[in-house]
Amino acid sequence: IMDNMHKINGYVVLATPSGARPAWLSAKYPEVLRVRGNRVRNLHGGRHNHCFTSPVYREKVKNINTLLAKRYKDHPALLVWHVSNEYGGECHCELCQEAFREFLKKKYSHDLDALNQAWWTGFWSHTYTDWSQIESPAPHGETGIHGLNLDWKRFVTHQTIDFYKNEILPLREYTPDIPITTNFDEYVNIFNGIDYWKFAPYVDVVSWDNYPYWHGERKNWIEGSRRGFIHDINRALKNGKPFMLMESSPSATNWQPVGKLRRPGMHALASIQAVAHGSDTVQYFQWRKSRGSSEKFHGAVVDHCGHENTRVFQEVAQVGKILEKLDDVVGTSIQPEVAVIYDWENSWGIDDAQGPRREKKDYFETCVKHYYQFWRRGIPVDVVNMDVDFSKYKVVIAPMLYMVKEGVGEKVDAFVKDGGTFVTTYWSGIVDETDLCFLNGWPGPLRKVLGIWSEEIDALYDEDKNYISVDTKRLPGMKSEYEAKIFCSLIHTEGALTLGTYKTDFYAGRPALTVNQWGKGKAYYIAFRGEDCFLNDFYENIVVESYLQKCIDTDLPEGVTAQMRTDGEYRYIFLQNYGEEEKGIQLPKGEMYDLLAEAEKSIRDEIVIPGYSFKILVATV
Incomplete structure (x- = not known):
């Protein structure tokens, strides 16, 4: 695959496999399996069913990453390392309990009285008199000390990052010039999981997986604003540096309550939205639909039919043609007030x-x-x-x-x-x-x-x-x-x-x-x-x-938004229509041209955007 990609002048974002390990490893080393909050150890299965603290699992992950790094370190197709997949979850085993106590000792300078004060443990007579008495929150144990609950979540973030830092050691050693990322995941973490502000300093470029709920209970422009919000988090995590849209579906998903097909135009609009908010890439899960198992009905570029003569494949190809025209946008910035x-x-x-x-x-x-x-x-x-x-x-x-x-x-x-x-x-x-x-x-x-x-x-x-x-x-x-x-x-x-x-x-x-x-x-x-x-x-x-500057100095109709990227000389204005009907927009005075127009590029006075579509305008700063 790597060689074939190089032959067509392509590049590879190469992933490490720690997110899902083989059954033999769980059988031989049961300590790598996670323990739930009720202190019951999981059976083998699922994804990310591993203990972040386990020395055995850390060693095995480091070993296979070393082999990968040695094998591909000089390969011309290697562009970025993709470490693991959608880190998330927590483990409550004895190894993690001891690591949690060490985390707390460091945080509170080995002062148990300071911890008791910070957690207000005197309430309900829950004062700790020895570090060994501290356990992670449990449904059949302690959940009422809010300071404990907070520090446990902080520890989970800390331990996840520490596991990741172990993973990347051989990648840094053998491929020091290859950037490293891991795909941040909205559905595991954006609401109540890992603190990505703590994680972001350790990746070279932020990447995330975007799976909107189009054509659902919310109006599409309301869903679009939610997507914009999360795009803007991911851009801000590295102080405005462009990020990567690591995963998206060109069609339906299989795990949302309703797998409604994206209406014509919506896939391209969603892809361009990511670029408008600061992404320098558009990528998909999955390239080819799995024949079996849990995501066999998840959207993909190549369907089970195995050929390119499908609506979805042709839409993906069209997005690719659009992206080829946006070379000047790559690396540009957004400057919010x-x-x-x-x-x-x-x-x-x-x-x-x-x-x-x-x-x-x-x-x-x-x-x-x-x-x-x-x-x-x-x-x-x-x-x-x-x-x-x-x-x-x-x-x-x-x-x-x-x-x-x-x-x-x-x-x-x-x-x-x-x-x-x-x-x-x-x-x-x-x-x-x-x-x-x-x-x-x-x-x-x-x-x-x-x-x-x-x-x-x-x-x-x-x-x-x-x-x-x-x-x-x-x-x-x-x-x-x-x-x-x-x-x-x-x-x-x-x-x-x-x-x-x-x-x-x-x-x-x-x-x-x-x-x-x-x-x-x-x-x-x-x-x-x-x-x-x-x-x-x-x-x-x-x-x-506050004299706030709009991306384009005009009133936008409902369902339409504008985002802008700039290189300091030109402004790239992304007008996006999330409604079903076409919308007309009055343009401000000044020279602009339509970046994607095939013939007459110069535009003035008014522009019409079809439903589920977009225009990319260029103007001088």
């Missing part, structure tokens, strides 16, 4: 907190809803964690920033004082990084910069509603009233200006939307979960007052 904070550790904390609701806390969905207001306007966004440098942005948005790590409050303070705009919401500034509640009033370290005190939060039943009365003189273009559901914070202003108040219930008349002038900038607090139309109207004001 807006950041939305989505932080894995914050997500873990919110999910684990026993309140203020058990269901519909929806941290991920809430972040996407705020992000969507910029995506729909064609304004690029970085999706970041709370540890990044805020100073390069005009606007930083932190929905539900429940956990505020040490130093983050000071960063927000400096960002706003220097002229930035900061937006946060209910259920922010509640706990520190060990999940201990801040004393002296919420939102903790954000209290001064926001100019408010959050006294209580009212969790509403699904059918409950409140209403918000908005000061339309201070917020032009907004309606006078909006609906509030799920969460309503009860706040006092401490220097902030009230922009909206609650209309009903015992807290009628109290602030629901505030802004605090802080130095040269502003800090907004949204005390309630608002409907989409509220976010749309509110962020229109933020866009105008």
Whole structure:
């Protein structure tokens, strides 16, 4: 395969096999099998059913990777190493328990009292008096110490990375000039798994596997914004460097609830979306459909029929022809002025907190809803964690920033004082990084910069509603009233200006939307979960007052977005229509040309984009 690829001037991203091992290895070395939280060891089977700590498995993986590296180190087709596949999961065996204790000893400087304080173990008399007493969370054991649960998840990330670092040792030794990646996986980890912000420094290029739910319950442009959100996380993980779309399906998947075929055009649109958000590649799982086993009905470039005379194959070939015309886009950058904070550790904390609701806390969905207001306007966004440098942005948005790590409050303070705009919401500034509640009033370290005190939060039943009365003189273009559901914070202003108040219930008349002038900038607090139309109207004001630049200076119809990449000389503008019907777009003044046009490339005045399609425009900076 490697030789044949070289003969056609192709390249190979070569994977290592640690994600799924042969049965003989499990039989000979049962310690490599994972142990579940209930302390029962797995049988052989599945994928990633291995202990990350096992010295035996680490040795075997290193051995086979050494053989691979030696064999292919000088092969001209070798382009990138793909290490393992979709790392994920956890093991609770004795080897992992001991490694967890060592991790904790290092984290807490061998001070058990410090650990007990951080975990607040005195509650329910769970104080530890010896390190050997500490066990990972278990359904038949400890799950109520939130600091333990957080540190266990941090350990799982640490141990996964440590396993990966062992895997790549021979690759670095024998092929030091070949980049290394591993494919990050949305469905295992984006919601509640490995912290990729910790993992990203150890890969040379970020890659991820994208499997959207097109033509489903959500409108396609809403699903498109979710895909954009995750693309933008993966781009931000390496500070804006282009990433790789490692896996995608040209057709249906077989593991989603409904394997609906992609309608004509949607496969190409989804592929170009990845490029628009910063990918320098479009790749597929799988090339040829497996004849048997669990993914035999998963989409592929070559179907079971075995030839190229299929709709899907021809669509893939067409995508290839389009990509051949985008050589100038490779390596270009995206320069967002807006950041939305989505932080894995914050997500873990919110999910684990026993309140203020058990269901519909929806941290991920809430972040996407705020992000969507910029995506729909064609304004690029970085999706970041709370540890990044805020100073390069005009606007930083932190929905539900429940956990505020040490130093983050000071960063927000400096960002706003220097002229930035900061937006946060209910259920922010509640706990520190060990999940201990801040004393002296919420939102903790954000209290001064926001100019408010959050006294209580009212969790509403699904059918409950409140209403918000908005000061339309201070917020032009907004309606006078909006609906509030799920969460309503009860706040006092401490220097902030009230922009909206609650209309009903015992807290009628109290602030629901505030802004605090802080130095040269502003800090907004949204005390309630608002409907989409509220976010749309509110962020229109933020866009105008912050002078945010759109990718193309025009109003985009519903279902259409624009993203832009640039090399500093040219702007490559990707207009994408996620609706079924064609959409017309008025173009701003200035010279532009259609990169993919066969004949007349120069365009002006208006452009029409068919349904499930796109245009790539080029203009000078």
